[in-house]
Amino acid sequence: MKVFVFNGPNLGRLGKREPSVYGSTTHADLAAVCVATGAELGIEVEVRQTDHEGEMVGWLHEAADGGNPVVLNAGAWTHYSIAVRDAAAQLTAPLIELHISNVHKREQFRHHSVLSDIATAVIAGLGVPGYPLALRWLAENAG
Numbered sequence: 816m817k818v819f820v821f822n823g824p825n826l827g828r829l830g831k832r833e834p835s836v837y838g839s840t841t842h843a844d845l846a847a848v849c850v851a852t853g854a855e856l857g858i859e860v861e862v863r864q865t866d867h868e869g870e871m872v873g874w875l876h877e878a879a880d881g882g883n884p885v886v887l888n889a890g891a892w893t894h895y896s897i898a899v900r901d902a903a904a905q906l907t908a909p910l911i912e913l914h915i916s917n918v919h920k921r922e923q924f925r926h927h928s929v930l931s932d933i934a935t936a937v938i939a940g941l942g943v944p945g946y947p948l949a950l951r952w953l954a955e956n957a958g
């Protein structure tokens with residue numbers, strides 16, 4: 816089984832970006848943790864990040880066509896992108912919506928997600944360690 820981890824806008828700046836909210840782990844470190852977790856679990860994990868909505872939509876189409884589970888941190892798109900939602904809705908394997916921060920403790924505009932009602936589950940507020948948890952659940956329950 817191959818699982819995709821897709822990270823959206825500004826997540827490439829992890830480590831530099833508002834460390835009090837998102838911590839000091841870089842995106843490269845996040846990717847390494849995910850790949851190492853996959854190796855431990857016996858699943859293939861591919862991590863990608865983009866600041867471009869159309870690119871994310873294309874990646875979700877690829878996962879839909881391949882029947883791959885997805886861990887998706889759509890960043891700000893979470894709160895308003897119907898294009899990302901419509902692409903994610905085409906997935907046939909489980910979709911885990913993930914946020915590093917607890918969006919419900921933050922500004923009102925982060926409380927609504929256009930993804931949550933089509934996601935299998937939502938993880939928010941566990942920091943980067945939420946990613947290996949999501950992968951562990953998928954290894955045991957998907958595919």
Ligand code: DQA
Pocket residue numbers: 824825826888889890891892893913914915916917918925
């Ligand atoms: C985020 C939360 C979003 O509200 C924000 O726009 C992000 C990151 C998180 O991981 O906590 O870019 O998805």
